[in-house]
Amino acid sequence: MELKDCFPFWERLTAAERSELEAAALVRGVEAGVPLHTGSADCDGLIAVMDGQIRAFILSPEGRELTLHRLVPGDICLFSATCAVPGLRFDVSVEAEKNSLLWVLPPAACKRLVARSLVFANFIGEVAASHLSDILWLVEQVLWKSFDARLAEFLLEESELEGTGKLKITHEKIAAHLGTAREVVTRMLRYFQDEGMVRLSRGCIELLAPDKMARLTAKK
Amino acid sequence: MELKDCFPFWERLTAAERSELEAAALVRGVEAGVPLHTGSADCDGLIAVMDGQIRAFILSPEGRELTLHRLVPGDICLFSATCAVPGLRFDVSVEAEKNSLLWVLPPAACKRLVARSLVFANFIGEVAASHLSDILWLVEQVLWKSFDARLAEFLLEESELEGTGKLKITHEKIAAHLGTAREVVTRMLRYFQDEGMVRLSRGCIELLAPDKMARLTAKK
Numbered sequence: 001m002e003l004k005d006c007f008p009f010w011e012r013l014t015a016a017e018r019s020e021l022e023a024a025a026l027v028r029g030v031e032a033g034v035p036l037h038t039g040s041a042d043c044d045g046l047i048a049v050m051d052g053q054i055r056a057f058i059l060s061p062e063g064r065e066l067t068l069h070r071l072v073p074g075d076i077c078l079f080s081a082t083c084a085v086p087g088l089r090f091d092v093s094v095e096a097e098k099n100s101l102l103w104v105l106p107p108a109a110c111k112r113l114v115a116r117s118l119v120f121a122n123f124i125g126e127v128a129a130s131h132l133s134d135i136l137w138l139v140e141q142v143l144w145k146s147f148d149a150r151l152a153e154f155l156l157e158e159s160e161l162e163g164t165g166k167l168k169i170t171h172e173k174i175a176a177h178l179g180t181a182r183e184v185v186t187r188m189l190r191y192f193q194d195e196g197m198v199r200l201s202r203g204c205i206e207l208l209a210p211d212k213m214a215r216l217t218a219k220k
Numbered sequence: 221m222e223l224k225d226c227f228p229f230w231e232r233l234t235a236a237e238r239s240e241l242e243a244a245a246l247v248r249g250v251e252a253g254v255p256l257h258t259g260s261a262d263c264d265g266l267i268a269v270m271d272g273q274i275r276a277f278i279l280s281p282e283g284r285e286l287t288l289h290r291l292v293p294g295d296i297c298l299f300s301a302t303c304a305v306p307g308l309r310f311d312v313s314v315e316a317e318k319n320s321l322l323w324v325l326p327p328a329a330c331k332r333l334v335a336r337s338l339v340f341a342n343f344i345g346e347v348a349a350s351h352l353s354d355i356l357w358l359v360e361q362v363l364w365k366s367f368d369a370r371l372a373e374f375l376l377e378e379s380e381l382e383g384t385g386k387l388k389i390t391h392e393k394i395a396a397h398l399g400t401a402r403e404v405v406t407r408m409l410r411y412f413q414d415e416g417m418v419r420l421s422r423g424c425i426e427l428l429a430p431d432k433m434a435r436l437t438a439k440k
Contacts, residue, residue, distance in 0.1 A: 058356065060364040068356075078349075086342070087349035090356045114345070118338045122306070125334070125345030129298075129307035132352040136278065136288075136310045139359055143399055144280040179363055 006048035024109030043083035052100025066179030084110035226268035244329030263303035272320025286399030
């Protein structure tokens with residue numbers, strides 16, 4: 001995946017802007033589990049995912065996590081570029097979920113392009129607005145959707161991301177994604193198993209009735 | 221409050237852009253309690269508050285509300301301009317909390333300026349990023365802060381907005397701001413009263429110990 005595949009506006013940049021973007025962008029490989037960005041203290045710049053998978057999450061004072069976004073190839077993450085995006089001030093952590101290959105556009109270049117290129121500025125605005133929409137959706141989920149629906153939705157999404165109905169993921173990890181405790185996840189998964197929706201075995205959750213789970217997610 | 225006072229980037233616009241903004245912007249007066257915008261079905265354009273106070277909120281399927289933003293003179297609201305801001309897709313309602321006077325920049329003009337003016341595009345990106353930061357803060361509040369701290373914070377903010385320690389606000393309204401039920405608010409207010417932090421009387425909450433309440437909000 002080339003740089004231009006990550007930036008949908010590539011064709012609309014001037015030749016000079018393309019050169020600047022190409023000269024500034026760095027390729028970075030990260031292993032699964034490695035933190036890429038830890039809150040607003042540092043500023044790593046804009047991240048575009050070439051290969052693999054990363055996630056952005058927030059962390060409570062007690063260390064509880066909640067996943068904000070999961071980014072797959074072609075996705076752009078703004079949360080690692082707090083310093084380069086005026087108006088953005090928030091501690092969001094970013095880590096690799098799988099071994100990943102990223103394009104990183106350092107803060108200085110990012111700032112320069114935002115200030116000079118209308119196309120780039122519009123793109124950043126669009127990514128910010130899109131992140132905003134996603135987070136609003138998340139607020140609704142957390143606030144108003146029951147946990148069974150959120151868990152079903154997460155398992156279906158995970159199954160789609162992995163391209164399999166047999167998920168290798170711990171209850172602990174699911175809890176970190178959904179901002180809850182492991183026990184809560186385990187209890188609900190046992191209920192799902194009793195209902196014939198999943199089969200649980202050591203380190204694996206097998207989805208048996210995705211259609212039934214999808215109906216659950218539609219429920220409020 | 222003139223148009224240029226609402227748009228901090230005014231000085232950096234070209235003469236043509238200023239004329240376009242001035243020609244397109246409409247003044248609109250709204251009475252307290254009047255809905256300004258009801259979700260993504262309609263698109264009213266960008267709203268800048270000249271006078272009064274408005275709020276943006278989301279609504280659960282059961283009609284429960286949660287306030288996202290409260291906007292005072294000089295503030296800009298993007299949520300009423302879903303169609304004019306690419307990447308923004310979300311049902312947010314906006315209503316006047318007080319009798320208000322607004323600048324409204326209709327969607328077509330908003331779109332045109334975003335597409336043509338770098339200064340304007342940067343500003344929209346900044347407002348989106350700033351909204352995003354606010355909502356992330358709210359997610360943390362809802363998810364991880366105990367309700368006593370959230371209520372104390374709301375009362376202190378309300379007191380500051382109104383410039384008085386005697387708040388004329390119903391428990392029902394507070395519940396709508398904080399995304400909870402009236403009973404929950406009433407119960408907590410009684411606890412605050414027992415602790416000597418407030419005095420409750422018909423339709424009025426008097427703050428007696430703002431310092432004690434401030435300490436409560438600092439607590440996680």
